[in-house]
Amino acid sequence: DGGITQSPKYLFRKEGQNVTLSCEQNLNHDAMYWYRQDPGQGLRLIYYSQIVNDFQKGDIAEGYSVSREKKESFPLTVTSAQKNPTAFYLCASVPGGPMSTGELFFGEGSRLTVL
Amino acid sequence: GESVGLHLPTLSVQEGDNSIINCAYSNSASDYFIWYKQESGKGPQFIIDIRSNMDKRQGQRVTALLNKTVKHLSLQIAATQPGDSAVYFCAGAGTGRRALTFGSGTRLQVQP
Numbered sequence: 236d237g238g239i240t241q242s243p244k245y246l247f248r249k250e251g252q253n254v255t256l257s258c259e260q261n262l263n264h265d266a267m268y269w270y271r272q273d274p275g276q277g278l279r280l281i282y283y284s285q286i287v288n289d290f291q292k293g294d295i296a297e298g299y300s301v302s303r304e305k306k307e308s309f310p311l312t313v314t315s316a317q318k319n320p321t322a323f324y325l326c327a328s329v330p331g332g333p334m335s336t337g338e339l340f341f342g343e344g345s346r347l348t349v350l
Numbered sequence: 351g352e353s354v355g356l357h358l359p360t361l362s363v364q365e366g367d368n369s370i371i372n373c374a375y376s377n378s379a380s381d382y383f384i385w386y387k388q389e390s391g392k393g394p395q396f397i398i399d400i401r402s403n404m405d406k407r408q409g410q411r412v413t414a415l416l417n418k419t420v421k422h423l424s425l426q427i428a429a430t431q432p433g434d435s436a437v438y439f440c441a442g443a444g445t446g447r448r449a450l451t452f453g454s455g456t457r458l459q460v461q462p
Contacts, residue, residue, distance in 0.1 A: 239393075268449060275359070277439055277452035278394070293449060325393050338384060339441075339450060341393030 237262045241326050241342035248313075248320075248349050256311045256345045258326035265329075267309035268339065271295060272323040281324075284309055313347060321349045354442045354453040362459045369427040371456045373440035378421065380444040385414060385425045388437045388455070397425070397438075427458075435460045 239260045248254045258267065266285045270278035270293075280293030284303040298317025303309055309328075313320045323346050327339040354375045363369045375383075381402040386394035400407040400414040400423075407414045415424040423440050437457050441450040 270452070275454070277354075277454040278441075280449050280451070283449045327393075338396045338399060339386075339394075341395070343393050344391070346391075 239326060239328055239340055239342035241324075241345050244343065244345060246345060246347045248347065250349055251315045253312055253314050254320075254347065256313070256324055256326075256347070258309045258311065258342060259307055260309075260326075260328045260340075261307060262328055262330065262340060263306070264340070265306070267303070268327045268329075269293075269299075269301065269309070269311045270325045270327065272325060272344075278325060281311065320347055322347060354440055354451050358456050359454070360457045360459065362461060363430050364461050365430060365432060367430055369425075369430045369434070369458060371425045371427075371438050371440075371458065373423040373425075373453050375421050375423065375440075375442050377442070377444050378418075380421075380442045382444075383414070383416065383423055383440060383442045384450065385412075385423075386439045386441060386452075387434075388439065390436075394439060430458075430460050432460050432462060434458060 242257045268283040269281040272278050279295050281299050282301040284290035287306050290301050290303050300312045323344050325344045326342045329339050384399040385397040387397050388394040398409045398412050398414045400416050411428045413426040437455040439452050439455045441452045443450050
């Protein structure tokens with residue numbers, strides 16, 4: 236079945252460690268996104284990529300990094316520079332061309348807890 | 351930039367009643383809006399979208415309304431069911447920004 240797969244679903248990390256969250260889609264979508272969600276709040280955009288080998292910062296990119304080497308994959312690295320990394324991270328993709336802002340298809344999320 | 355927000359953090363309704371969830375946005379250049387439903391611990395799911403050239407869009411049991419004059423969105427759910435209990439987000443996008451901006455969400459609680 237087509238969809239977006241995020242892994243791991245739950246992740247614990249010690250302060251000062253980098254961690255990479257995986258996002259893979261087999262929907263053949265060009266654009267992919269990473270959002271962060273904190274309890275009782277909406278989704279905030281971290282990074283997005285409209286096309287392979289290109290990505291743009293969102294509203295809260297500091298302390299995060301991404302890569303887009305393949306159309307199917309958009310991994311997010313939470314670095315030690317991110318001051319408050321404990322959150323629920325959501326990856327999404329959208330069909331259409333590079334400038335599409337249509338319906339986002341979301342993964343099931345990755346919950347990161349920093350101990 | 352775009353700012354999208356929701357009016358009430360929580361809405362409680364009786365099963366079978368109609369629900370109305372409201373949302374406001376700040377950027378008059380916003381031209382596309384989506385409503386999402388999010389159940390606990392899961393990713394958001396698409397409910398309905400509406401573009402700025404529309405005032406109303408009808409779904410199966412949901413209706414999206416857009417009032418561009420006051421920059422206000424509504425999601426109406428007819429005959430609300432227990433399975434509708436979730437957090438509902440509105441999200442918007444405008445020209446020059448190719449990513450959705452989300453509001454803070456309204457938690458809908460359906461009482462049996």
